[in-house]
Amino acid sequence: MGKITPYKLTAILTAIIVVAWGCKKLDLTIVNPNENAVFDPFAATKATFGTNIDFANLNNYANQTKPAYILNDNSGNNPITNPKATLGRILFYDKNLSINNTISCGSCHKQAFAFSDTAIVSKGVEGGVTVRHSMRLVNARFSNELKFFWNERAANLEVQTTIPIQDHVEMGFSGVNGRGNINSLVNKLGGINYYKEIFKTVYGDTIVTEARLQESLAQFVRSIQSFDSKFDAGRALVNNERDPFPNYTNQENAGKNLYLAPPVFDGVGNRISGGVGCNGCHRAPEFDIDPNSRNNGIVGVIGSNAIETNNTRAPSLRDLVKADGTSNARMMHTGQFTTIEGVLAHYNNIPNIAANNNLDNRLRVDGVGNKLNLTATEITQLVAFIKTLRGTNIYTDKKWSNPFLVQ
Numbered sequence: 001m002g003k004i005t006p007y008k009l010t011a012i013l014t015a016i017i018v019v020a021w022g023c024k025k026l027d028l029t030i031v032n033p034n035e036n037a038v039f040d041p042f043a044a045t046k047a048t049f050g051t052n053i054d055f056a057n058l059n060n061y062a063n064q065t066k067p068a069y070i071l072n073d074n075s076g077n078n079p080i081t082n083p084k085a086t087l088g089r090i091l092f093y094d095k096n097l098s099i100n101n102t103i104s105c106g107s108c109h110k111q112a113f114a115f116s117d118t119a120i121v122s123k124g125v126e127g128g129v130t131v132r133h134s135m136r137l138v139n140a141r142f143s144n145e146l147k148f149f150w151n152e153r154a155a156n157l158e159v160q161t162t163i164p165i166q167d168h169v170e171m172g173f174s175g176v177n178g179r180g181n182i183n184s185l186v187n188k189l190g191g192i193n194y195y196k197e198i199f200k201t202v203y204g205d206t207i208v209t210e211a212r213l214q215e216s217l218a219q220f221v222r223s224i225q226s227f228d229s230k231f232d233a234g235r236a237l238v239n240n241e242r243d244p245f246p247n248y249t250n251q252e253n254a255g256k257n258l259y260l261a262p263p264v265f266d267g268v269g270n271r272i273s274g275g276v277g278c279n280g281c282h283r284a285p286e287f288d289i290d291p292n293s294r295n296n297g298i299v300g301v302i303g304s305n306a307i308e309t310n311n312t313r314a315p316s317l318r319d320l321v322k323a324d325g326t327s328n329a330r331m332m333h334t335g336q337f338t339t340i341e342g343v344l345a346h347y348n349n350i351p352n353i354a355a356n357n358n359l360d361n362r363l364r365v366d367g368v369g370n371k372l373n374l375t376a377t378e379i380t381q382l383v384a385f386i387k388t389l390r391g392t393n394i395y396t397d398k399k400w401s402n403p404f405l406v407q
Contacts (some may be wrong), residue, residue, distance in 0.1 A: 044193035052403035059087035059399035061223040069285050071140045080219045081311040083202045088220025098125050099172030108134040114319040116329035128169025133335035136315040141222035143288035150311040151334040161217035194327040230388040241284045255385025273374045273404040280362050287317040297350045300334045318389045337390035340383045348372045
C-alpha cells in the first residue's frame, strides 16, 4: 500500500464524517404495518355469521308484542334479553353441540315446520334416532305447564335444553362408551373464537358453563311466538273466546263452539249433547296443555310392542298446520297421525286399554273410554276452527332462522 499523504487522509476523514452524518439522519425504526389497524372484537363472529349476527343492532327478542289476553308466561327468573336470546339462537343452530358436529337443535326442530320435524323420529349422531317424535316449540313460553318433554321428565325449559345434548343417540355428549360429557362440550365451545367474542359481550367474560347454555337456549326458544292467526284477529274484536268472531265463517264459529263447550255423556260414555270439550285440556287462548292432564289414550312406543302411559305433555295447538292448511308435521309422541282428522278420529272413540292406568278422567266415564259420536259435519267444523290457529310470521322471521353462513 502506498504512503497516505496528508491530502488523502483529509479526504478519507471527510468521507467518514459525511457518511456518519447521513446515517444519523436515517430513520432506522422498524415499522409494524398493523400498528394503526383497528382491533375488531367481533372478527370471528363476522367471519362465521356475516351480517346475520350484529351485536350493535340486535334483533328484538325481549320486547315482542303479544295480545293482552295472553296471560301465561313461564319465563320465571330468566326473562328474555336480546343478547342472551341471540346467543341462544347461535347455540340452537350450532352443530358443534353434537359429539361429531353433525346435529344441532335445529336439525330436529325446523323453522319451516313450526319448529318440528316431518319424520316420525329425528336423526341423531352416528345413526341414532330419537325415541319419540320431536315436539313443536311454538309458544313454549306461554304454557302454564312448566315441565317439558312428552313425559315431563324435565322440570323446566332450562333443564330441558341440555338433556338432548347429553343423550347418547341424539347429540352424543353422554359420557359413556368413550364419549365426552357436558364438561367436554363446555371446553369445546370455550375454544371456539366466535364464542370467546360472544360470551365476552353477553356475560362480560369468555367462560362457558352449562348454566349459561341453558339460560341462553331457553331464552331463544321462549322467544319463538305466533300470534298472527285468524283466531287472534277475531279474538281482538270480541270480549271473550265464546263470542262469535266477526271474521270467522259460520263453519269456523261452529267449530269453535264445539271446541270450547264441554260434552254431555250418558252413563256408559256416549256423548249425547254439548260440545267436544277440547278446551278442557288444550285451553284457549294459549291452547296450551292443562298441567293436570294425564294420558290421552296414545300409549304406543315407536318401533316396539311395549306401551308407556306417562306421556302427558303436549305442545300448543297453534300452527298445527301451515298457511296453506297442510300439516306441519306428524302429531302425538308416536308421530302416528298426519292430519287433524286422524287425531279427531282417535278422540272420537278412545280405546279401552287395560294396561293404561293413567288415562285422563276427562276421556272416560266409569273407566270406559269416551265415544264422542262426531258427525261428519262436526268434524269438518272442528278442523276448520283448528286451522284458524295457524300463523305465517313464524316461518319467515329471520331472528329465528339459522344464522350460520356455512354449516
